[in-house]
Amino acid sequence: MTKIIRNVVCPFCGCLCDDIEVIVKDNHVIGTRNACRIGHAKFVHFEGAIRFTEPLIREDKRDEFKKVDWDTAIEESARILVEAYKPLLYGWSSSETHAQFKGIELAELLGAVIDNTATV
Amino acid sequence: MQDSGYPVATLAEATHRADLVIYWACNPIHAHPRHMTRYPVFPRGFFRERGRKDRTLIVVDPRKTDTAKIADIHLQIEQHKDYELISALRAALNGLTIEADKVAGIPTEVIYQVVDTCKSAQYGALFFGMGITMTRGKHRNIDNAIRLVIDLNRYTKFILTPMRGHYNVNGFNQVASWITGYSYAIDFSRGYPVYNPGETSTINLLKRGEVDAMLNIAADAGAHFPQKAIEHIAKIPLICIEPHKTPTTELANIILPPALAGIECDGIAYRMDGVPIELKKIIEPPEGVLPDREIIERLIKKVKEYL
Numbered sequence: 001m002t003k004i005i006r007n008v009v010c011p012f013c014g015c016l017c018d019d020i021e022v023i024v025k026d027n028h029v030i031g032t033r034n035a036c037r038i039g040h041a042k043f044v045h046f047e048g049a050i051r052f053t054e055p056l057i058r059e060d061k062r063d064e065f066k067k068v069d070w071d072t073a074i075e076e077s078a079r080i081l082v083e084a085y086k087p088l089l090y091g092w093s094s095s096e097t098h099a100q101f102k103g104i105e106l107a108e109l110l111g112a113v114i115d116n117t118a119t120v
Numbered sequence: 121m122q123d124s125g126y127p128v129a130t131l132a133e134a135t136h137r138a139d140l141v142i143y144w145a146c147n148p149i150h151a152h153p154r155h156m157t158r159y160p161v162f163p164r165g166f167f168r169e170r171g172r173k174d175r176t177l178i179v180v181d182p183r184k185t186d187t188a189k190i191a192d193i194h195l196q197i198e199q200h201k202d203y204e205l206i207s208a209l210r211a212a213l214n215g216l217t218i219e220a221d222k223v224a225g226i227p228t229e230v231i232y233q234v235v236d237t238c239k240s241a242q243y244g245a246l247f248f249g250m251g252i253t254m255t256r257g258k259h260r261n262i263d264n265a266i267r268l269v270i271d272l273n274r275y276t277k278f279i280l281t282p283m284r285g286h287y288n289v290n291g292f293n294q295v296a297s298w299i300t301g302y303s304y305a306i307d308f309s310r311g312y313p314v315y316n317p318g319e320t321s322t323i324n325l326l327k328r329g330e331v332d333a334m335l336n337i338a339a340d341a342g343a344h345f346p347q348k349a350i351e352h353i354a355k356i357p358l359i360c361i362e363p364h365k366t367p368t369t370e371l372a373n374i375i376l377p378p379a380l381a382g383i384e385c386d387g388i389a390y391r392m393d394g395v396p397i398e399l400k401k402i403i404e405p406p407e408g409v410l411p412d413r414e415i416i417e418r419l420i421k422k423v424k425e426y427l
């Protein structure tokens with residue numbers, strides 16, 4: 001069944017256009033209206049992009065990744081961050097604000113550096 | 121930005137009022153394709169009934185970009201000379217005589233003309249791209265641009281808005297500012313927030329090899345950073361919260377897959393002019409991924425256990 005969702009906000013660039021119409025069929029975005037070329041590409045899953053759907057882990061960066069469950073992945077990540085002398089939490093610019101808010105809490109806990117793409 | 125604050129307005133206000141629009145070091149036709157068509161250039165505004173015809177468009181860019189091609193005035197500035205040109209505009213504005221024939225590749229008489237255009241505008245809007253911070257002078261360029269806008273406000277109303285790339289760069293800067301007092305590059309290693317770009321900023325820390333683990337979320341460090349910074353990332357444990365395979369995930373030890381905010385989960389984002397907007401969830405995420413905020417929450421819980 002196809003449905004059209006109106007007044008969607010485009011999560012791609014800082015314009016956050018809020019007049020996008022998204023056409024959804026069986027839980028897939030099959031088209032958009034009003035979005036520009038790059039905004040459209042964010043909505044429709046682009047060809048060739050490889051999506052991760054489960055946590056992956058590897059000890060050595062030359063090894064292949066192994067699938068793990070979330071608990072293990074979170075434990076391992078937390079261990080790395082806690083054991084580090086000075087961890088860096090970088091990025092955040094394409095995540096939504098609640099995550100950014102929590103990120104600052106995490107940085108404070110860890111005594112880490114937190115920075116986003118505005119950095120120069 | 122931190123030294124002088126900055127005068128802002130919403131995009132809607134700029135659309136209704138601005139009769140002079142300046143794009144400095146940005147190319148909206150490519151990077152923000154609907155910026156000009158939805159906001160301050162083409163649409164009719166309350167006080168700008170004829171749309172584009174009621175507005176003067178100035179573009180400052182070393183290249184002849186598609187945006188520059190439709191400008192009324194294109195200042196084809198020499199690369200890395202943003203600071204010089206801003207200073208020259210301020211000098212002209214403050215009644216000083218510029219003795220050089222050209223500044224930053226722009227003839228002095230054009231500089232005086234531009235200053236006159238700015239002074240006689242009823243409402244000016246300066247949009248600057250992050251390109252301005254990548255040239256020599258870095259964040260000092262923005263400080264200087266802010267001072268230019270402050271100077272211009274002695275003659276007319278002038279506002280300034282950074283053209284944000286990623287959709288929620290501004291969100292991070294806003295949240296960080298109200299929690300820590302600083303908008304980015306915040307170092308908590310002394311137990312309280314310290315901000316000093318050049319010292320506490322990502323690229324410098326990586327180049328000097330000062331950090332010994334990294335969490336990369338919602339940005340592609342591996343694709344945009346200088347070689348030397350990437351070499352250091354390759355040496356330290358890297359955790360990526362990233363939905364797709366990217367140059368950064370190639371360097372990761374752990375990949376935590378998130379749902380896409382605004383498509384597969386809801387959330388809030390701050391538009392470039394500082395207006396917070398609610399993102400919608402339109403489809404279900406793939407099984408096995410979590411929203412960013414939930415991943416961070418779970419990390420916080422574990423970190424508290426280990427500390």
Ligand code: SF4
Pocket residue numbers: 010011012013014015016017034035036037038039040152153154155
């Ligand atoms: S539709 Fe285009 S201009 Fe609007 S937010 Fe999306 S990417 Fe930006």
